[in-house]
Amino acid sequence: MIAVLAGGVGAARLLRGLVRAAPHGSVTAVVNTADDTVLHGLHVSPDLDTVSYTLAGWSDDERGWGLAGETWTTMAQLERLGGLTWFRLGDRDLATHLYRSQRLAEGATLSEVTAELSAAMGVPATLLPMSDDPVRTRVTLADGREVAFQEYFVALGHAVAVSAVRFDGVERSQPAPGVLRALASADRIVIAPSNPIVSIGPVLAVPGVREALAARRADTVAISPLVGGAALKGPADRLLRELGHRSSAAGVAALYRDVAATLVVDDVDAADAADVEHAGVRCVVAPTVMRDVDAATALGRVVLDA
């Protein structure tokens, strides 16, 4: 069994490779839900959706988010009505949010809804939200204003400096059913190449998760989301620097050193291996840019063999 701590796009791509590299049905992903938001009355879970769409083969890989063949009828009409359209919800994507919101209103847990959606989509992995409790990332901007994560990430296009990040509600949250069991029983634990601050950070902050991972440190392999010190997508590099970390393989190693004995860094960062090892983390150098499914599968094998 393989357990994966997962954020959005980077994790989704890794998972698409891992399910090919690993035995059928052996992959469980624990997915960040601190990006979740309620928009127009709908519960949107961006990371769960990115992971499930990608694993189901439904994702639009060129655009990098959402569903292939998506249409935008509702958004166009909402724009005509003067509604909020900065968070783009496609016509097909909307069905996921309608389904989730209806089931949550009926009293289902996010775990239950996630299992139902995964089954309906034919997702070849077990997806667990990190928690069934509401945890919401709040971002303090350099001007002192605190905003919800999606306002920072989507509305502001993460083009503004950040002075602090917190995960509202995380102290009172519990790991979703199955999360601690998956971490305790997995042969291999993987920290996906997701944003260490706002994607993996919330998962580790759920009470009990960091401790469960620390107890399995020897079997945990993290993949650096940085290539040559830069994020392939999103603001991970800037966030690391703005919050006082190094935007490098060694910086990532320092963040994960208590939970992961091994860090996979990209070929272009081979020169950082000594720094990583100096932080007390074994360094594996391999291609980490998942241009296609084959590259992701190869990275999956590296992680399983590490």
Add this chain to the structure above:
Amino acid sequence: MIAVLAGGVGAARLLRGLVRAAPHGSVTAVVNTADDTVLHGLHVSPDLDTVSYTLAGWSDDERGWGLAGETWTTMAQLERLGGLTWFRLGDRDLATHLYRSQRLAEGATLSEVTAELSAAMGVPATLLPMSDDPVRTRVTLADGREVAFQEYFVALGHAVAVSAVRFDGVERSQPAPGVLRALASADRIVIAPSNPIVSIGPVLAVPGVREALAARRADTVAISPLVGGAALKGPADRLLRELGHRSSAAGVAALYRDVAATLVVDDVDAADAADVEHAGVRCVVAPTVMRDVDAATALGRVVLDA
């Protein structure tokens, strides 16, 4: 000024005629909201939407509900996901519900949202929800089971017998801002040819509305929704009989006699005029079937001249 008590399709068609027959900007509709429902986390106001789509010229008159040129991408996907699809929400229609749900979540009242949507759609009338407070029609079926209105109306296709109807929350509701003022100041008050039990009934049940109307009885004209004793659309005729009323012009006159001095009945019901007058209600005989806008405009003139 003309004030209209309104339900869904019949009221929408009358209003489309009235705004042509009456001076520009003189029509205010007080619309039933007891059909409102929350589906998938979205606040749906079927009667407000039918009226505004029709007045905006956006309605699909052949289907009889929803928007012209509507598409169903989200519903098709929701069906694929195994979600609830018995209440069909088109892709364009969804935008209205997203807008309304977002604004209500932000703290706006239903009146405010309705005014915003009307402005965005260019609705040539003032639309007021009967109340900003939640009132929900509950229907007791012949088997004793009580269901929400939309379950009776849409999911069951109103093809089941009804033993009772109540408007949950109506005792605690208040008329929306402007409703009592519109009824007090209108030169003419019109009760649209809507279902007397489940469309006009809730509006009259909002505390203060029946009394306000009774005080204006001489200036109030109702239009019978029955033609030859039958409803043109929907279950008004059966509901009237099942709940102990007569399904006839005289039955409608008896229901409205304390609030309307005049009832317009269709040409085919001319023979009922004596029964109507016997109930103490002046009877005007005219064509009431609004096949097109011209017919609706003619009926609007009848009502204004009555």
